[in-house]
Amino acid sequence: MLFCHPQPESYHAELQSGRVSSALSSRDALAPFLKTEEARLRADSGARRPPFHYVLCAATSPAVKQQDETLTYLNQGQSYEIRMLNRKLVEYSDISSRYVKSIVRIVFHDRRLQYMEHQHLEGWRWNRPGDRILDIDVPLSVGILDPRSDPLHLNTIEFLWDPLKNASVFIQVHCISTEFTPRKHGGEKGVPFCLQVDSFTSNDQGEYVEHVHSSSCQVKVFKPKGADRKLKTDREKMEKKTPQDRDKYQLSHETTLLKECSQWPESLNLSSSSTPSPHLLPSSSPQDAQRWLQRHRFSPFSRLFFSFSGADLLRMSRADLIQICGPADGIRLFNTMKGRSVQPRLTLYVCQQQQSGAPAAMTPGGSDVYHALYLEERTLLNLLEKIAGLYSIAPQQITHIYRQKTTGIHVLVSDQVTSAI
Numbered sequence: 461m462l463f464c465h466p467q468p469e470s471y472h473a474e475l476q477s478g479r480v481s482s483a484l485s486s487r488d489a490l491a492p493f494l495k496t497e498e499a500r501l502r503a504d505s506g507a508r509r510p511p512f513h514y515v516l517c518a519a520t521s522p523a524v525k526q527q528d529e530t531l532t533y534l535n536q537g538q539s540y541e542i543r544m545l546n547r548k549l550v551e552y553s554d555i556s557s558r559y560v561k562s563i564v565r566i567v568f569h570d571r572r573l574q575y576m577e578h579q580h581l582e583g584w585r586w587n588r589p590g591d592r593i594l595d596i597d598v599p600l601s602v603g604i605l606d607p608r609s610d611p612l613h614l615n616t617i618e619f620l621w622d623p624l625k626n627a628s629v630f631i632q633v634h635c636i637s638t639e640f641t642p643r644k645h646g647g648e649k650g651v652p653f654c655l656q657v658d659s660f661t662s663n664d665q666g667e668y669v670e671h672v673h674s675s676s677c678q679v680k681v682f683k684p685k686g687a688d689r690k691l692k693t694d695r696e697k698m699e700k701k702t703p704q705d706r707d708k709y710q711l712s713h714e715t716t717l718l719k720e721c722s723q724w725p726e727s728l729n730l731s732s733s734s735t736p737s738p739h740l741l742p743s744s745s746p747q748d749a750q751r752w753l754q755r756h757r758f759s760p761f762s763r764l765f766f767s768f769s770g771a772d773l774l775r776m777s778r779a780d781l782i783q784i785c786g787p788a789d790g791i792r793l794f795n796t797m798k799g800r801s802v803q804p805r806l807t808l809y810v811c812q813q814q815q816s817g818a819p820a821a822m823t824p825g826g827s828d829v830y831h832a833l834y835l836e837e838r839t840l841l842n843l844l845e846k847i848a849g850l851y852s853i854a855p856q857q858i859t860h861i862y863r864q865k866t867t868g869i870h871v872l873v874s875d876q877v878t879s880a881i
Contacts, residue, residue, distance in 0.1 A: 512560075512673040514657050514718040517541040518687075522712035523694040531652065532679045532716045533687035539597040539630040542657070542718075546623035557661030559605065559620040561668035565724065566594045566615045566633055569652040569678050571764070573640060575784060578760035580640055585614060588634075595632040603627030620668075637680045655679050658724050675718035725750050725762030740797050744770025756796050761785055773797060804834035806881060810847065838879045 518540050521531045534540060544562070568574050584593065593615040596607050604627055605620040621627035637650025656676035660668040682690060691712075698706055740752050746769050753762050764784070765773060774797060782790035809830040833846040840861070848855040862870040863877065871877060 511546065512659055512675070513545040514675050515543045515545075516655065516677060516679075516716040516718060517543065518679075518716055519691060520710065520713050520716050521691060521694050522698045522709055524710045525708055526710055528710075529678050529719075530710065530716060532677060533690050534633055534679050534681045535684050535687045536636050536681055537632055537634055537684065539600055539632055541600070541628050541630050543626070543628045544621060545626055557623070557670075559662070560623045560672070561618060561620050561660045561662075562629075563616060563618045563658045563660075563724075564594065564596075564629070564631060565613075565617075565656055565658075566635075566679075567654050567656065567724075567763070568640070569654040573651060574764055575761075576786070577763075581615060584635060584639065591634055593633065593635045595634065597630035597632055600630040601628060604629055633679075633681050635681060636683055636686075650680055650682070653679050653681065655718070656721065656724055657718060671723050674721050674723045676721045677716050677718045722766065725754075725759075725766050740770050740773060742771040742774055749773060758789070758793060758796075761789070761793070804836055806835040806838050806878070808833045808835065808843070808881070810850070812851070835878075838875075838881070840873060840875050840878055843873065843878055 516532060518532045518534060521533060524531050542564070546560070568577055568580070573580065581593070591614075592609065594609075594617055596609060596617045596619070598607055601607070601619075603621055603625055605622075607617065607619040607629075609617045617631065619629060633653075637652065640651050641649065654676050656674065658674045659672050661670045661672050662668050663670055681687075695712065698709060740749065744752065746767055749765065749768055749770050749772075750762055752770075753759065753765065778791070778794045781794045784790065785793055809832055811830045831850055833843070833850065835842045835846060843861065844855050844858055847861070848858060861873040863873050864870055
């Protein structure tokens with residue numbers, strides 16, 4: 461279902477037969493807030509401008525130094541608008557995809573908390589059953605299609621939108637920054653979050669896997685009305701400073717411009733035309749390393765190791781990984797990287813006897829060929845599964861297993877026999 465609201469003519473450029481009439485008319489049709497943000501974007505990124513432009517309709521804090529990232533305060537549960545514009549609408553009429561898929565997520569900004577992000581989110585889920593960290597306010601949103609919120613990913617929403625038209629999505633953040641701060645004596649400083657938007661276009665099969673743009677901004681979430689009070693306090697502090705001191709801080713803007721950033725690791729396309737190597741190789745690129753981490757259930761650490769190549773990861777010691785990932789995941793990651801498998805508790809050698817009248821198999825030395833079976837458990841079931849896998853048959857087809865002694869007798873194999881071998 462497509463959710464559309466009437467928009468004023470100045471909100472988007474006029475289209476002729478589904479295409480932009482001209483770059484000049486599109487530029488003139490930009491709303492005032494977009495012209496202001498375009499100037500800010502041009503100042504920040506120079507001549508190069510990203511293909512997409514996202515604006516969070518919330519004021520930035522004036523108490524941030526010039527060299528630091530902007531900081532925006534949000535109220536818990538309040539709907540905030542994110543305005544989206546395809547920059548190609550201004551410069552080009554070439555749109556490669558009918559719709560764009562955007563994924564919005566709230567994650568930790570600090571590297572220290574990213575180490576244990578999965579555990580923190582699971583703890584929040586346990587304490588707030590039935591609630592979401594990030595929600596989409598569909599009735600207020602404009603020009604979006606197929607909005608979704610995955611029940612397994614409480615901090616993520618996604619939707620489609622037409623890049624030939626302006627669109628806006630209203631989001632609500634239901635967690636507050638102090639929920640992830642260790643409780644001490646009250647008045648703890650809340651942790652900052654990262655609000656990130658990843659956008660994708662569709663391929664020939666209609667799958668939205670072609671990454672085109674990512675941008676993010678730093679936010680802090682307060683209890684209702686808390687963000688307004690904090691912003692007012694910051695402005696009062698700045699007014700008390702001298703003009704020379706105020707020059708060291710950023711100007712406060714009524715809207716927040718999301719800046720271009722790297723793609724979020726969990727959004728990477730894990731499909732590959734070739735069969736991926738089961739092992740992490742020194743020659744593996746950072747993208748290959750990300751896929752390897754995803755395949756081996758290390759997704760919570762994908763963002764942490766986002767820029768690491770295979771060689772970078774393989775250089776890390778067991779102690780390094782334990783310190784970064786914790787004892788359990790650190791040991792598992794180390795063993796998986798080094799290709800360490802479970803040591804077999806029993807090794808058996810079996811061969812398939814030739815049926816009477818059948819031609820003899822061509823084997824080295826004219827003798828039967830034996831295959832090794834490595835049992836992790838000394839049980840009949842484990843032996844049965846290994847034999848079935850060796851000869852590509854179903855385990856149910858094997859009714860009995862016998863062990864031939866040197867005297868020529870056959871012993872029915874059971875758990876007791878297997879454990880005594």
